[in-house]
Amino acid sequence: MSKFYLTTSIAYVNAPPHVGFALELCQGDVIARYRKLLGNDVYYLTGTDEHGQKIAKAAEATGKDPAEFVDHISESFRALTSALNISNNDFIRTSDKNKHWPGASEMWRALSDSGTLYKKDYNGLYCEGCEAFKALSDLTDGMCSDHKKKPEIIKEENYFFRLSDYQDKLLRLYEEGVIKIIPEHRQNEVNNFIKQGLEDVSFSRPRKDLPWGIPVPGDEDHTIYVWADALVNYISALGYGRGDSELFNKFWPADLHIIGKDILRFHAIIWPAMLLAAELLLPKSILVHGHIQSGGQKMSKSLGNVIDPFELIDKYGADAVRYFLLKEIPTTQDGDMTKERMADIYSSELANGLGNLVARVAAIAEKKFDEITVSNSIFKKNVEAIWKKYTENIENYKFNDALQNVFSLVREGNTYIDREKPWEGDNAKNVIPNVVYLIINIGWLLMKQKPHVVKGEALFPRVQ
RNA sequence: GCCAGGAUAGCUCAACGGCAGAGCGGGCGUCUCAUAAGCGCCAUACAAGGGUUCGACUCCCUUUCCCGGCACCA
Numbered sequence: 001m002s003k004f005y006l007t008t009s010i011a012y013v014n015a016p017p018h019v020g021f022a023l024e025l026c027q028g029d030v031i032a033r034y035r036k037l038l039g040n041d042v043y044y045l046t047g048t049d050e051h052g053q054k055i056a057k058a059a060e061a062t063g064k065d066p067a068e069f070v071d072h073i074s075e076s077f078r079a080l081t082s083a084l085n086i087s088n089n090d091f092i093r094t095s096d097k098n099k100h101w102p103g104a105s106e107m108w109r110a111l112s113d114s115g116t117l118y119k120k121d122y123n124g125l126y127c128e129g130c131e132a133f134k135a136l137s138d139l140t141d142g143m144c145s146d147h148k149k150k151p152e153i154i155k156e157e158n159y160f161f162r163l164s165d166y167q168d169k170l171l172r173l174y175e176e177g178v179i180k181i182i183p184e185h186r187q188n189e190v191n192n193f194i195k196q197g198l199e200d201v202s203f204s205r206p207r208k209d210l211p212w213g214i215p216v217p218g219d220e221d222h223t224i225y226v227w228a229d230a231l232v233n234y235i236s237a238l239g240y241g242r243g244d245s246e247l248f249n250k251f252w253p254a255d256l257h258i259i260g261k262d263i264l265r266f267h268a269i270i271w272p273a274m275l276l277a278a279e280l281l282l283p284k285s286i287l288v289h290g291h292i293q294s295g296g297q298k299m300s301k302s303l304g305n306v307i308d309p310f311e312l313i314d315k316y317g318a319d320a321v322r323y324f325l326l327k328e329i330p331t332t333q334d335g336d337m338t339k340e341r342m343a344d345i346y347s348s349e350l351a352n353g354l355g356n357l358v359a360r361v362a363a364i365a366e367k368k369f370d371e372i373t374v375s376n377s378i379f380k381k382n383v384e385a386i387w388k389k390y391t392e393n394i395e396n397y398k399f400n401d402a403l404q405n406v407f408s409l410v411r412e413g414n415t416y417i418d419r420e421k422p423w424e425g426d427n428a429k430n431v432i433p434n435v436v437y438l439i440i441n442i443g444w445l446l447m448k449q450k451p452h453v454v455k456g457e458a459l460f461p462r463v464q
Numbered sequence: 465g466c467c468a469g470g471a472u473a474g475c476u477c478a479a480c481g482g483c484a485g486a487g488c489g490g491g492c493g494u495c496u497c498a499u500a501a502g503c504g505c506c507a508u509a510c511a512a513g514g515g516u517u518c519g520a521c522u523c524c525c526u527u528u529c530c531c532g533g534c535a536c537c538a
Contacts, residue, residue, distance in 0.1 A: 012538050037476085052538065084467065163535095185469060189533050192467060201536060264536065288530095327487095328476075334531080336476080341488095348488065352501055360498030367497085404487070411487095414502055423497040462499055 002085035004040040009259045009267075010049040010092065013073040014058045014190035017080045019337060020260065020292050022309040023325045024406055025086045027289060027399065028258050030238070030336040032087050033393050033447040043251045045237050045331025046081060047092030048074040048229045051213040059212075066212045070095050083403045084322060092237040094214075094230055103216045111203075111228065112217075113162065121172045122202055122408060124159040159222065160228050161339040166273040167198045172270065172283070180285040182397060183269060183332040186261065190268040195295050203228055231271045235280070244389055262287050288396055290334035307337055308422065316463060318356040319446075322344050326401040346463060353410045354442070355460030360417065361435050377437035382412065406445045 008024045025046060032044040050070040059069035081088055094100050149310055161462050171194050173179060174187065181187040204222040209255055213223035232240070234257070238248040259267050261406065262288070272282050291298075294305040304310065311320045327349075329335030365372060377383075386405050393402035413435050422431035 013538080054538070070515070185532085188468065193534070196534070199535075203536095227534075227536085232538080261532080263538075264533090266538090269535090330477075341475090344488070347499095351499060356499050356501045358498090360502080362498085364497050407487080411503095413502090417497075418495070418503045421497080428497090448533085457501055460499080462501090 001039060002039045003043070003251055004032075004256075005037075005043045005254045006045070006256040007234050007254055008046040008219075009361075010047040010230060011077050011259070011265060012049045012055075013070050013077065014051075014054050016073060016076050016137040017309055019187055019309045019312075019325070021077070021319070021333070022080060022084060022099050023260055023292060023329055023335075024289060025081060025084055025088075025303070026090075026322045026325045027287070027331060027397075029084070029086045029088060030394065030399055031256065031258075031397075033055075037447065041250075042089075043238075043247070044086075044088045045090050045092060045234065046086070047096070047237065048077050048089045049092070049226075049233070050074060050093055050095040052226060052230055053210055053212070056210075056212040063162055067095065069130055080309060083310060083318060085318045088174060089225075090237050090420040092233045093239070094233055100236045101363045103239075103241035104214050104224055104232045106241030107228050107235075107274065107278060108217050108224055108234045111274065114277045114279070115164065116162045117159050117203060119157055119358065120160050120200075121155050122160075123153050123155055127456075141165070155221075156206050156209070158202040158206075158225075159216065161203045161227070161270075161271055161277075162201045163198045163201050163270065166276060167194055169276060170194050170198075170269060170272060170349070172323045179268070179272060181264075182285060182341070183286045186268075186286075186288045186332075189399065190264065193265060194269065199317065201227065204437065210401075227266065227270050228274065231266065231274065234283075247346065254283040256285050256287055257283050258287045258289065261290055264288050265276070267435065287332070288362075289332055290329075292329060293334060293336050295338050296336060307339065312339075316342065316346050317460075320350055323350060326399040328400070331397045331399050343463070346460070349407060349410075350460040351462050353407065353414075355458060357410055357413050357417075357461045358439060361413075361432060361439065364422050365432050365436070367428075368422075372433050372436055372439045374440065377434045379409075379412070379416075379434055379438045383409065383438065387441075387445070404429055406442060409438055409442055413442075437455050 002183075008028045010022075011021045028044060032042050034189055035042045055070060056066050059066040062069060065073070074095075076093055081091065088095060092100060094104075098173070101167065125343045161189055171191065171378075172193075174181070174191055181190060202224050202225060204216055205213070207221050207223050210223040210225075213225075214229055216222040216224055221231070234254055235252055236242075239245055240248050240252070257267055267286055287462050293299065294303075294306075294307055297305060309321065312324075312364055321342075322371060324345055328337065328341065328345060386409055390402045390405040393399070393405060417431065420427055420431045422428040
């Protein structure tokens with residue numbers, strides 16, 4: 001049995017879950033369930049990224065200490081995975097000293113042993129107003145754009161990673177297709193970025209500036225910066241650095257990392273370079289999704305267009321929310337989600353379409369049958385054709401098209417019933433088993449492990 | 465500015481060098497098993513200009529507009 005290891009990115013816990021992360025979880029879940037259907041031994045990982053100055057500050061703002069703060073928020077992400085019925089095997093937290101820290105430390109040692117880390121003075125532009133270092137690109141006319149002040153130059157000692165050494169290796173690796181980036185235009189972005197030349201990146205921060213993080217092994221005045229911390233979750237979760245290599249040996253390398261477009265570079269450049277340096281195997285592919293907007297605009301509190309995934313799940317149920325995200329947001333493009341659109345899709349496609357189909361069939365079946373045997377069906381050929389298209393679409397990560405395939409069967413079922421009028425005479429005898437066959441297949445296509453309808457409970461009841 | 469992608473029906477998206485498709489929404493009609501659901505029919509679209517071609521929405525050029533990338537914010 002072949003294995004399949006897939007991961008989402010780990011969510012940064014400076015704020016409660018966003019629908020964007022719900023999207024990523026759902027995309028991963030489709031792939032995980034599909035792979036299981038194929039008989040693969042699947043391991044699906046998600047989790048939370050919990051270190052960094054931003055979180056330390058966010059914690060301070062709420063008067064909590066960082067550990068307490070991240071526990072709270074991380075829990076809401078874990079709750080989201082349950083609420084959405086995500087089939088993840090594990091949930092890794094970077095603040096987990098037992099599970100994650102040994103892996104990050106081990107990675108650091110491996111990098112250090114390979115000679116790819118070195119200490120260097122770093123001249124940072126520090127804005128007192130922001131209490132943070134600024135990149136040149138953050139400045140307007142040499143001033144901090146938020147505080148209209150000139151940042152001061154602060155010299156600090158950092159460890160640097162020799163990313164520049166990996167420029168040619170990475171380029172070759174992508175040319176040879178060792179790691180595949182989906183969609184293709186993201187691959188082009190990465191290639192172009194590498195061709196522009198890679199500079200070494202800073203891999204640590206002084207402990208005094210960043211106490212909320214993992215200490216550099218053997219040099220406790222420094223904290224491991226995000227790269228060698230967060231990215232390592234993909235292997236620390238499997239036991240890397242913990243002396244427990246069973247999962248790691250079995251599942252690494254990752255078959256698929258699912259990420260948002262905002263963190264592509266880290267996954268396509270820094271992470272593979274780290275793995276090369278540490279002499280570990282490289283992930284096989286990276287699927288890059290877009291961002292969800294609401295009403296054509298970025299979601300923001302001030303616009304009042306923020307969508308809370310929990311609110312939608314409460315109202316419509318996990319299946320409906322999953323359906324929306326996968327069907328309405330093209331997998332690798334930006335999408336749009338509004339509460340109105342959610343309501344429309346729910347009522348027209350799920351309640352009126354599938355829910356009602358099941359209800360009308362169940363009502364007739366109950367009246368006219370003691371039991372139903374489904375052997376052959378006039379829908380067999382159609383269903384097989386749909387399975388074929390659907391499989392192709394899932395393999396190509398076109399979840400929206402795959403769902404469209406499934407719903408063409410719903411329409412077909414409804415049309416057939418109208419034509420055959422199973423409520424008249426004894427037409428039901430042949431008609432109902434045919435439609436039941438259809439519905440069973442729709443259930444499988446929607447990857448419901450146990451498709452069933454509970455008597456007296458409507459599937460996708462109408463929601464006001 | 466540089467690099468890349470896009471502009472197709474009210475909305476979200478397809479397709480194709482030779483009569484432009486789907487879903488949702490809208491209009492009209494209709495069945496009554498069903499969740500005031502279903503089914504049928506209809507309407508509306510190739511950003512603008514030029515070129516290549518027997519023929520272009522599809523290929524090329526120009527213009528306009530939109531979006532993404534151009535490193536330490538995760």
